[in-house]
Amino acid sequence: MFTCLNKIQPYFVCLSDGLLNPLYNYICSTYLSIMIYITRREHFNAAHKLHNPAWSEEKNNEVFGKCANPNWHGHNYNLFVTVKGPVNAETGYSANLKDISTIIRTHITEKLDHKNLNMDVDFLKGMMPSTENVAIAIWKQLTPHIDALGIKLHSVKLYETENNYVEYLGEE
Ligand code: NI
16 A cells, blocks of 8 residues: 555645545546455365376375275365456456456356266366365366456365365466
């Protein structure tokens, strides 16, 4: 804020406070394009197994351990979606988190929750449902819907357990 004010103050020293404030807000948020990052968490439960059909059972067990169990296992996934955009001078928002939540629920969690990630999900078909691959697939699903809000997807962070998560920031 202070840095921004220093940049624009010379141009508005002659304006009254009443006029200066809206102009200040407009220029800080729009012209100087201050970007802010906001995050929404959503949750889903799902089953999967990690299994490479080209490998022997021994090799699958050696590489994937318990995750290779042929009769599946489940995780309580936590998904953190971060978007970035300028702060709108009228609302003080960069995006309405209700809109972000609706997009995530409609396009991701309703399709994944209580499902088998190896078998039930159209956008994961033919894919090893590791946390890495699921996070990348979620990014691809969300991108057009976040773009439509006039903001950008910054990161998809997917927690498979309390201690293990992956984060995808898109292609560099
Ligand atoms: Ni697993």
